[in-house]
Structure formats: structure tokens, C-alpha cells
Amino acid sequence: MLNKEQTELIMKIVNRAETLGLMQSDKATALIDMEKATEYFNLRLADMLNADVFNFAHDFIQIQNEINRTTGKFSGRFVPRFAGRQ
DSSP states (O other), rough: OOOOHHHHHHHHHHHHHHHOOOSSSSSHHHHHHHHHHHHHOOOOHHHTTTTTTHHHHHHHHHHHHEEEEETTTTTOEEEEETTOOO
16 A cells, blocks of 8 residues: 555656656546556656656556556566666
């Protein structure tokens, strides 16, 4: 389960992605995708939020492309640039 800070950062990330025109779905779906990605990859959310457009877009778009929305899992072909360290 995500904490309040993580949830707030995810909301800011989704808002930034929307501003940049990166959304492939609605906002609610993007929020869920980012929550699942954060749990799965231990995303460094503040780093992602503050990244340059190229690296931010890379991870945001690939998260949308690689998530299986039925299972909430990822394909295994992709590791985000902002994946956390275990």
C-alpha cells in the first residue's frame, strides 16, 4: 500500500503527463497504472517527477504500454529508468 507522499507524487506525475500529452487512457487508469508500477518497481517518484521530458516520457509511456491491466503485472521486457533499488 502506498503512503500519502507517494500518492501525492503520483497525482503530480499524472498531471504532468496529461499536460505533456502522454496519456493513453483516462486519468483514473493512469493513476492506477502508476500505483501498480510504484509497487512493482519501487519507483523513485520524486526523481521521475523532476526528470527531463525525455526520461519522464520514456518511463510514463512504457508503464502504460507494458502493464497488464487484468493482472496488474508487467511483461518483464521493461524496467523503468526510475526503478528503485531493492
